[in-house]
Amino acid sequence: EDELHRIANLPKIELHLHFEGAAPPAFIRGLAKEKKVDISGIFNEDGSYAYRDFWHFLEVYEAATSVLKTPEDFARLCTALLEESARNGVVYCETFLSPDFCGGGDVTAWREYLHAIREAADAAERDMGITLRGIVTPIRHFGPEKAKRAARCAAETAGDWIVGLGMGGDEKQGRQRDFAYSFDMAREAGLRLTSHAGEWQGPSEVREAVEDLGVERIGHGVRAIGDLAVVDMLIEREITLEVCPGSNVFLGVFPSLKEHPIERLRERGVGVTVSTDDPPFFHTTMKDEYLGLAKAHRWDEEVFAMINRTALDAAFCDAATREAVL
Ligand code: ES4
Ligand code: ZN
Numbered sequence: 001e002d003e004l005h006r007i008a009n010l011p012k013i014e015l016h017l018h019f020e021g022a023a024p025p026a027f028i029r030g031l032a033k034e035k036k037v038d039i040s041g042i043f044n045e046d047g048s049y050a051y052r053d054f055w056h057f058l059e060v061y062e063a064a065t066s067v068l069k070t071p072e073d074f075a076r077l078c079t080a081l082l083e084e085s086a087r088n089g090v091v092y093c094e095t096f097l098s099p100d101f102c103g104g105g106d107v108t109a110w111r112e113y114l115h116a117i118r119e120a121a122d123a124a125e126r127d128m129g130i131t132l133r134g135i136v137t138p139i140r141h142f143g144p145e146k147a148k149r150a151a152r153c154a155a156e157t158a159g160d161w162i163v164g165l166g167m168g169g170d171e172k173q174g175r176q177r178d179f180a181y182s183f184d185m186a187r188e189a190g191l192r193l194t195s196h197a198g199e200w201q202g203p204s205e206v207r208e209a210v211e212d213l214g215v216e217r218i219g220h221g222v223r224a225i226g227d228l229a230v231v232d233m234l235i236e237r238e239i240t241l242e243v244c245p246g247s248n249v250f251l252g253v254f255p256s257l258k259e260h261p262i263e264r265l266r267e268r269g270v271g272v273t274v275s276t277d278d279p280p281f282f283h284t285t286m287k288d289e290y291l292g293l294a295k296a297h298r299w300d301e302e303v304f305a306m307i308n309r310t311a312l313d314a315a316f317c318d319a320a321t322r323e324a325v326l
Contacts, residue, residue, distance in 0.1 A: 003294075003300065003301065004291060004294055004295075006301060007290050007291065007294045007299075007300075007301060007304060008089075008287045008290055008291055009089055010089060010290065010301065010304055010305075010308070011089055011090075011091045011308070011326065012088065012089050012090045012091065012274075012286050012290070012308060013090070013091065013092045013093075013273070013308050013311035013312050013315065013325070013326070014085065014090050014092070014093045014094070014274075014275045014276065014286060014311075015093075015094045015217070015240075015242045015273050015275055015311055015314065015315065016094070016096075016219055016242035016244055016273075016275035016276075016277060017081075017085075017093055017094070017095045017096065017275060017276060017277070017278075017279075018095070018096045018137075018168065018277065018278050019074075019077070019078075019081070019095045019096060019097045019098075019134075020061065020064065020065040020068060020077070020098075020101060021061060021277065021278030021279075021280075021281055022077070022081040022084070022085075022095070022276075022278065022279055022280070023064065023065075023068070023077050023080070023081070023280065024080070024084075024280045025043060025047055025048055025049050025064075025280060026047065027076075027077065027080055028064045028067055029043065029047070031067040031068065031073060032067045035067055035069065037066070037067055039063050039064065039066070039067065041063075042060045042063050042064055048280075048283070049064065049280065049281050051281075053251070053252075054200065054251050055170065057251070057278075057281060058141070058169070058170060060281075061278070061281070065101050068101065071102075071112050071113045071115065071116035071117070072116060074102065074113055074116055074117050075116040075117055075119060075120040076120070078117045078120035078121055078124070078132070079120045079123070079124060081095075082120075082121065082124040082128065082130050082132060083124070083128070084279070084285070085130055085286070086124070086128040086129070086130045088285050088286035088287045089286065089287065090130060090286055091129065091130060091131065091325050091326065092130070092131045092133075092312070092315065092317075092321075092325040092326075093130065093131070093132050093133075094132075094133050094134070094135055094163070094164070094315065094316060094317075095132060095133075095134055095135065096135050096137040096166055096168055097114075097117070097134045097135070097136060097137060098136070098137040098138075098139055098150065098168075099113075099136065099149065099150045099153040099154075100138075100139055100142060100146060100150060102114070105146060105149030105150060105152075105153065106149075107152060107153050107156050107157075110153040110156075110157065111156075111157060114134070114157055114161075114162070117134070118161055121161075131317075131321060131324075131325055133161060133162075133163045133315075133316065133317050133321075134161055134162045134163065135162075135163065135164040135165065135166040135194065135316065136150055136151070136153060136154035136157075136162060136164070136165050136166070136186075136191075137150065137165075137166055137167065137168050138150040138151060138165070138167045138168075138169075138179060138182055139167075139168055139169040140167055140168065140169030140170055140171065140173055140174060140179070140196070141169045141170035141173045141174075142169065143174070144174070144178045144179055144181070144182070147167070147179050147182040148181060148182050148185070150165075150182070151165060151181075151182035151183070151185045151186050152185065154185075154186050154189065154191055155185050155186060155188070155189035155191070156189075158186070158189040158190050158191050160317075160318065160321075162191070163191065163192060163316035163317050164186075164191050164192040164193060164194060164316040165182070165183060165186035165191050165192075165193055165194075166193070166194040166195060166196075166217075166219065167179055167182075167183075167194075167195040167196060167213075167219075168196050168219065169196070170200075171196055171197065171199060171200045171201050171205060172200055172201065175208065175212075176195060176197065176205065176208040176209045176212045176213050177208065177212035177213070179195075179213065180212060180213060183195075183213040183214065183215070187214065191316075192216060192217075192316040193213060193214060193215040193216060193217075194215050194216070194217035194218065194219055194242065195209040195213055195215045195218065195219060196218075196219035196220060197209040197218050197219065197220065197221060198218060198220055198221040198222060198223040198224050199219070199220035199221075199222065199223065199248070199253060200253075201223070202223050202226055202227070203223060203224045203225075203226045203227035203229075203230040203231075204227070204230070205223075206218055206221050206223070206224045206230055206234070207230050207233060210233065210234075210237060210239060215239070216238075216239060216240070216314075217239065217240045217241070217242055217314055218234075218239055218240075218241050218242065219242050220241070220242065220243065220244060220248070221234070221239075221241040221242070221243070222241065222243060222248060222253070222254075222260070222261050222262065222265070223253075224241075224265070224270075225261040225264060225265060228268075231265065231268055231270060234270050234271075235268065235269045235270055238271065239270075239271070240271040240272075240273060240310060240311075240313075240314035241265065241270060241271065241272050241273065242273055242275050243262050243265075243272050243273060243274055243275070244274075244275050244276060244277035244282075244289075245257055245260050245262055245274065245289060245292065245293060246276065246277075246282055246283075246284035246288060246289050246292060247276065247277035247278065247282045247284065248260060250282040250283060250284070251282070256296070257292050257293065257295075257296035257297075258296045258297075260296070262274075262293070262297070263297040263299075266303075271310045271313075271314060272307065272310065273307060273310055273311040273314065274286075274289050274290070274293065274307055274311075275289075276289060290304060308326060309326075312325065312326050
């Protein structure tokens with residue numbers, strides 16, 4: 001119990017956190033009230049987010065996000081989510097941010113949102129010692145044309161704070177290669193690359209993200225376990241997985257943490273890391289993730305230290321930032 005306590009309080013690196021998906025329902029309800037928008041249909045009676053499955057979740061997510069209108073709204077959310085992350089011991093975090101929700105893909109508007117978010121993040125770093133970096137997120141089910149606009153926003157703001165391009169959204173729509181143009185644009189701008197794959201689709205989706213887009217990390221990637229040739233490809237190419245165990249169990253990708261393949265992937269030699277995905281939606285926190293894995297897979301402090309080392313090595317920020325956080 002003493003060891004569990006120490007594990008919960010370890011300093012943590014989180015690589016996979018959706019910015020809007022980190023908004024607590026009370027935060028979204030408050031904004032809806034201020035702006036006199038009625039989105040009561042997306043909440044349960046107990047105040048939590050209400051949805052039936054992943055695809056309905058994506059709809060509810062968009063409805064919740066619709067009350068985030070101004071750069072100041074995003075800045076307030078940034079402060080709130082970093083307070084919660086810092087409470088959970090997170091010292092470095094990368095967050096998926098979509099220009100589709102911040103100015104609709106217009107570069108000038110995107111810069112204004114980004115400026116407000118960065119100010120909030122810089123203040124949180126000074127006050128709470130937590131470092132945030134942004135990954136621009138094309139949303140797969142919005143299609144390749146919108147993805148190009150997002151990638152253009154990413155390329156125009158690539159630098160020390162926007163560090164990557166990372167596709168999210170519905171993995172069952174289109175193919176990874178439909179987005180190759182956007183990933184090429186981002187790569188040429190010096191950005192690092194990741195894509196959601198192998199959460200809802202099988203191992204071949206993971207292979208396609210690596211081979212057709214050239215990503216060096218995979219969002220989830222856990223269903224690679226269904227084809228050991230794909231698992232070995234990940235090991236050989238040193239691709240790091242952004243694993244979100246609590247999200248996977250909550251959405252029914254795997255029946256329980258005990259049956260979750262994170263431990264089998266780790267044992268075989270895949271670089272696995274631990275993140276929350278959309279914590280209030282999936283009723284999880286980084287402390288919950290660590291405690292759950294400690295219990296389900298008997299992970300000790302040494303394993304978590306390795307997980308965090310893997311995460312820091314795979315982080316998209318510059319070397320000086322990496323060396324300052326752990
Ligand atoms: C997602 Cl685009 C997006 N937003 C939040 N959570 C997600 N999971 C997969 N895609
Ligand atoms: Zn995700």
